[in-house]
Amino acid sequence: xxxxxxxxxxxxxxxxxxxxxxxxxxxxxxxxxxxxxxxxxxxxxxxxxxxxxxxxxxxxxxxxxxxxxxxxxxxxxxxxxxxxxxxxxxxxxxxxxxxxxxxxxxxxxxxxxxxxxxxx
Numbered sequence: 001x002x003x004x005x006x007x008x009x010x011x012x013x014x015x016x017x018x019x020x021x022x023x024x025x026x027x028x029x030x031x032x033x034x035x036x037x038x039x040x041x042x043x044x045x046x047x048x049x050x051x052x053x054x055x056x057x058x059x060x061x062x063x064x065x066x067x068x069x070x071x072x073x074x075x076x077x078x079x080x081x082x083x084x085x086x087x088x089x090x091x092x093x094x095x096x097x098x099x100x101x102x103x104x105x106x107x108x109x110x111x112x113x114x115x116x117x118x119x120x
Contacts, residue, residue, distance in 0.1 A: 006084035013038065013069070013077040014104060021068035021098025025091075027083050029061040036077030040069040041099035050099065053079070068098030 001008045013019065013036070021041070031040075031053075038053035043066040051059055053069070061067050071077035 002086060005086070006082055007086045008080060008082045010034075011079050011081050013071040015071055015074050015076065017104040018070040018100045018102045019068060020095045020102045021066060022093045022095055023066045024061070024063060024093055026063060027085065027087060027092055028063050030058065030082045030084075031061070032058045032080045034078040034080065036071060036075050037073035038069055038071050038077040038079075040067060042067045053077070066096055066098065068100060068102075070100055 033053045033055050035055055039050050040053055040059060040061075041050050042048070042059075042061065044062065044064065051057070053059070
């Protein structure tokens, strides 16, 4: 859903996937966990923390906060993500070294070293 002041996506992260650590230049995000089990690492100027992501939990990712997330379960991890202002494009996100090494599991070849969010 795209609106004048923000947009919203439904994100699905496959089992055991770890996404690349990211920092946004102008966008704040709000997440609401629907199902599955995950963790999010966040680092700003004052603290670094890991938060458990289970159904019913919501988190914010302020502008300039480094973050990385992962599915820690054996089922898909699903959440709603709201971005404000609207997502301006790929130039918004920069990648950096995070808390975990990013990877996802392919269906036929085992482990592949790469991180990417899958949205549906």
